[in-house]
Amino acid sequence: DVKVTQSSRYLVKRTGEKVFLECVQDMDHENMFWYRQDPGLGLRLIYFSYDVKMKEKGDIPEGYSVSREKKERFSLILESASTNQTSMYLCASSSTINGGHEQYFGPGTRLTVT
Amino acid sequence: AQSVTQLDSQVPVFEEAPVELRCNYSSSVSVYLFWYVQYPNQGLQLLLKYLSGSTLVESINGFEAEFNKSQTSFHLRKPSVHISDTAEYFCAVSAWYGNKLVFGAGTILRVKS
Numbered sequence: 530d531v532k533v534t535q536s537s538r539y540l541v542k543r544t545g546e547k548v549f550l551e552c553v554q555d556m557d558h559e560n561m562f563w564y565r566q567d568p569g570l571g572l573r574l575i576y577f578s579y580d581v582k583m584k585e586k587g588d589i590p591e592g593y594s595v596s597r598e599k600k601e602r603f604s605l606i607l608e609s610a611s612t613n614q615t616s617m618y619l620c621a622s623s624s625t626i627n628g629g630h631e632q633y634f635g636p637g638t639r640l641t642v643t
Numbered sequence: 644a645q646s647v648t649q650l651d652s653q654v655p656v657f658e659e660a661p662v663e664l665r666c667n668y669s670s671s672v673s674v675y676l677f678w679y680v681q682y683p684n685q686g687l688q689l690l691l692k693y694l695s696g697s698t699l700v701e702s703i704n705g706f707e708a709e710f711n712k713s714q715t716s717f718h719l720r721k722p723s724v725h726i727s728d729t730a731e732y733f734c735a736v737s738a739w740y741g742n743k744l745v746f747g748a749g750t751i752l753r754v755k756s
Contacts, residue, residue, distance in 0.1 A: 533686070560742050562743075564746075569652065569748055569749075570748060571647075571649075571733060571746040571747050571748040571749050572687075572733065572746040573746075574743065574744075577742075577743065579742070587743075619686060619687065621687075623742060625742070630675050630677075630692075630694070630737045630742065630744075631677070631689055631692065632689075632744060633689075634679075634686035634687040634688070635686050636684075636685060636686045637685075637686050
């Protein structure tokens with residue numbers, strides 16, 4: 530089974546702190562994604578990566594950056610956390626084989642910025 | 644670009660009753676369609692998908708969805724729900740050539756005894 534893990538289930542940070550969210554997948558997937566989930570808005574794509582060291586902006590990249598130094602790991606960085614970044618963050622991965630449309634999700638990190 | 648509209652934010656239903664969760668999409672190109680489910684305090688799991696072939700697709704736990712190209716819909720149905728089906732359900736669309744998914748806002752299914 531594909532497994533996507535995220536470093537924390539719950540995280541509380543203060544305004545202005547630098548925050549790192551880590552995601553690791555164990556299926557050698559080329560594609561990795563970061564979403565935020567907010568009630569009534571569904572999932573919105575923040576950043577995605579098709580390969581090591583490659584990244585592309587999603588729909589809401591402002592205030593975020595990412596890093597992909599190894600194929601299995603994709604990190605989301607909040608350079609200076611703000612209260613409007615309080616949310617559930619979901620990582621996902623997919624394979625390029627067979628079109629790469631099916632995404633596998635981690636359990637999520639609920640981030641609270643106070 | 645693609646977009647997805649889930650017409651109901653919440654659907655309450657009694658156990659053993661039938662249910663339909665509605666999903667409409669918009670796209671200028673051919674698409675693939677998905678339903679994901681999120682149980683409380685968990686990540687999303689793929690429930691079923693339409694890539695090609697038969698327009699009626701089924702999941703292992705009794706859900707089915709039908710791709711209707713003329714109505715640009717992909718509604719999810721189950722003839723008899725269980726308490727354990729209580730979850731949030733997300734419809735998603737992907738252009739045939741791309742890897743990105745666009746999600747709807749989600750529908751919370753509440754099954755009552």
